[in-house]
Amino acid sequence: MKLIEDMKIVKNCEIAKNIYEMTLTGDNVKLMNQPGQFVNIKITEMSQLILRRPISICEIDQEKKQIKLIYRIKGQGTEILAKKLPGEVINIFGPLGNGYPEYSIKNHETALLVGGGIGVAPLYELAKRLSRRKIKVKSVLGFATMTDVFYEKEFSFYGEVHVATIDGSYNFNGNVLDLIKSKNLQFDVIYGCGPQAMLKAINDEYINLKKGYLSLEERMACGIGACYACVCDKANKSTETVRICKEGPVFKLGEVEI
């Protein structure tokens, strides 16, 4: 079975300002069974956009043979993606990488899911799976401003949700770390995805205190570990690197240099 498929778009709509949710269906969904993995998308045949675009898998529905992606319009690629219509197909390569290890948390423990901006997306399938195991899930979703907020309700199906906005236009005023501290949220394992500064702050804060997993980003070409575009240093070992697309995108807290 090829890891590449023309998947059919079921739905593609704006769920917050410049944030889109796309539902795809195809046979390869059955290969997708881990929260936090990503797919590498050939968005168009136009040769001005030759590289694939990596996008995290947000939700997996084996019964419907569907996955959901959430993406923010950033440049030309995501702009074209946003204009695609249900019924069209797009070429999807994946699942790729290693996601959040589901059994990294014991049944009685509490998980803290911390998403920043578009980084909220890959945590959703994780929330679902953890809560299916009756693990207590707390979610902290951080956004720049009110119009960016998405998936607050969706996460609330699986546990308590806290939303922070940098400009204070919605709920808590500040960043996710401010919120965690100010609300004194208790947890055993932390799972993060978002901007590098946020991941770095989480890493620095909890490296010696908690177990945790962070999902990283880097510009990619192959998406499978062959080109070495997307490396980052292993922590404390300035000569060894990992490939975010292959060994990651999810790494243990303290595992890599952020």
Next chain:
Amino acid sequence: MKLIEDMKIVKNCEIAKNIYEMTLTGDNVKLMNQPGQFVNIKITEMSQLILRRPISICEIDQEKKQIKLIYRIKGQGTEILAKKLPGEVINIFGPLGNGYPEYSIKNHETALLVGGGIGVAPLYELAKRLSRRKIKVKSVLGFATMTDVFYEKEFSFYGEVHVATIDGSYNFNGNVLDLIKSKNLQFDVIYGCGPQAMLKAINDEYINLKKGYLSLEERMACGIGACYACVCDKANKSTETVRICKEGPVFKLGEVEI
């Protein structure tokens, strides 16, 4: 008024094997008023097809604000064109060049229109206009084989039509010149468009005998005379050239080196 417009596709369908007829509508139709001119089409935004494609105007309908183009699938550009659907728009630059001078023939004279393959297309508007002036129009349409034949009926509205196929699979067996001679067709002015070999044969045959006009082709870039891609030599003057896109594509018999 800009000479460039996103024109809307009204119809686009196959009329013979790999031959398509496309009907377009737009305001710029009112600028199009000469048989034998062409438009330069930006077929797609894909940067692998950066140049426009020159296609002759086949028919002009001022009332409906429509033009018709007929094109053969040749490479990637025309292949993409063939897949366009009614309702889509394409970027059309034109009308460009100088077509067949309508008043190059007197009212009582007989016109012989000679089209080879896709070269039949630009002669159609000419046939219409000449016959509107009650000029006697004879058309000779040459094709490689039966499945290539198109517009026989359409031309017959405006006068007698003769069809030749190289392989003899339909009507006359041979090329257009064979047909003209074999049927001893009489005429005063000859109008040709088609493969270079056909144009050369017509030119050589009638240069000293008849008045006539031939439409030429060459690879183009600008389509307006600025880049000098599409030159051809003036007859008997090896130092002077004309630009097919600007001074042509239609030239007098004997005017240029074919």
Next chain:
Amino acid sequence: MNIKVELPGLSLKNPIIPASGCFGFGREFAELFDIEKLGSIMIKATTLNSRKGNPTPRVAETNGGMLNAIGLQNPGVDYIISTELPWLSQFNLPIIANVAGSSVEEYVEVAKHLSTVDNVKAIELNISCPNVKEGGIAFGTDCKVAAHLTEAVKRVSCVPVYVKLSPNVTDIVQIAKAVEEAGADGLTMINTLIGMKIDLATGKKVLANGTGGLSGPAIKPISIRMIHDVYKQVSIPIIGMGGIQNTNDVLEYLYAGAQAVGIGTANFVDPYICPNIIEELPYVLEQHGFKDIKDAIGYTHRVKLD
């Protein structure tokens, strides 16, 4: 927003200049829009005598670009001085005259005459045309030859001399420095890269000339790199070109160090591209936080890395 640019010999109302060979002598585009809007025009390469150029086909399409092998077809310097330049003088437009030749003497002769024409405000020495057998690129790939030619032309020219560099070299910075030292007032870069396309149906080269010059967006990263590197090492101004398709591309060239830009191939894709960019440029500069185009020129060399 100020988008005026002052360059040796050239007071440009804006930095947008159709590139040589892609705009003829302006006549065809003048039928489409008011060419007086342009910063300048780099007219078609001029040689001493008229030239017929290469056989056709002269152009071929490639991925993200095109090949051309026009071969310097032009009506010769006398005709251009008697007919084309006077026609252009009806517009308030400084003209940059592109000069080509197959010997130093020819370059000198052509430049001398052209530079005396009123509306010719600068000479662009085309030492980089890849499409003629003798001359052209041969002058642009050797430091000494390029410097010698520049000097010779500088001696006779009544207007500033810009040297158009070839990208088909191992070290463009060395050539740039050599012509700067030889007295060049500015650089224009880049000319096309030598390329070839083969027709798979016949096995023949698509261009009658065999090879042609590659232009268009495909070459932009090469040009940006070269301009960036040359900017760091020379102090004469650079007019940048290669693959500009839109206003953002212009900004990238300014950032890399170009003071003005040439637009070539894009004129064939959208004949209204130059006036469109001229209209958009102030807004795009403003969007990026600039108050004057000067602040964008060479910006990449000044921006702090974090």
Next chain:
Amino acid sequence: MNIKVELPGLSLKNPIIPASGCFGFGREFAELFDIEKLGSIMIKATTLNSRKGNPTPRVAETNGGMLNAIGLQNPGVDYIISTELPWLSQFNLPIIANVAGSSVEEYVEVAKHLSTVDNVKAIELNISCPNVKEGGIAFGTDCKVAAHLTEAVKRVSCVPVYVKLSPNVTDIVQIAKAVEEAGADGLTMINTLIGMKIDLATGKKVLANGTGGLSGPAIKPISIRMIHDVYKQVSIPIIGMGGIQNTNDVLEYLYAGAQAVGIGTANFVDPYICPNIIEELPYVLEQHGFKDIKDAIGYTHRVKLD
């Protein structure tokens, strides 16, 4: 249809070879398809000691291509000999080992060791990497330096040596002739062209390294031209690469004179591109009237012009 190709040291079941640096050591693609189908693999550049490569970002997209500045990251020759090559030896696959270095001694040392490994059937001397400060491209832009290095490596290598040429030169034919004379058994061409991209939002260069190597369809016409010209002037075989995206592109390279081809960037676009091309090639050759791949190699040089 025969698509087998015999080259010095290499009996290829087909002419399709993933290009160096674009296929790692084959492990990742082996998870996707049976890599034994390939003609060969050009493994990632190997240096004496392990190298960390450049800071990220290391890749950027351009029109019709991409820039990379990986910077020769690799685990060093010992690890490659002890781990990667033995792993590859499970496949019936001749390996082409890409060798890099920052001194003649380093190249020699690495080549010597690699060439003794059983499944290494040829050395590819990478004298054209634009992404490292010392060495790399410096060896590929000067005839004497390139020839000297080739000679030195030839003296120690137990297998044929192919020299990978840089397109960033004024006259690639001269370099090709120089390394041929120095004993090279074959050429691989081309490596990437040096390019740059600037991020308009920040004004900074997108690549942390500043410049990077341009690959992909954008460069194909340049590569075709260079291979065509070199083919005419040298008699050692050429493995061609640069922008191949499909089977037609392979045919164009064969026509220009390449005996086999490298596929680089296209592996990132479609990870199954190599096996797909291998499957299609016999049909495409047949369509074009060939009975044996040999008849297509250099076809453009033999076809009659009319």
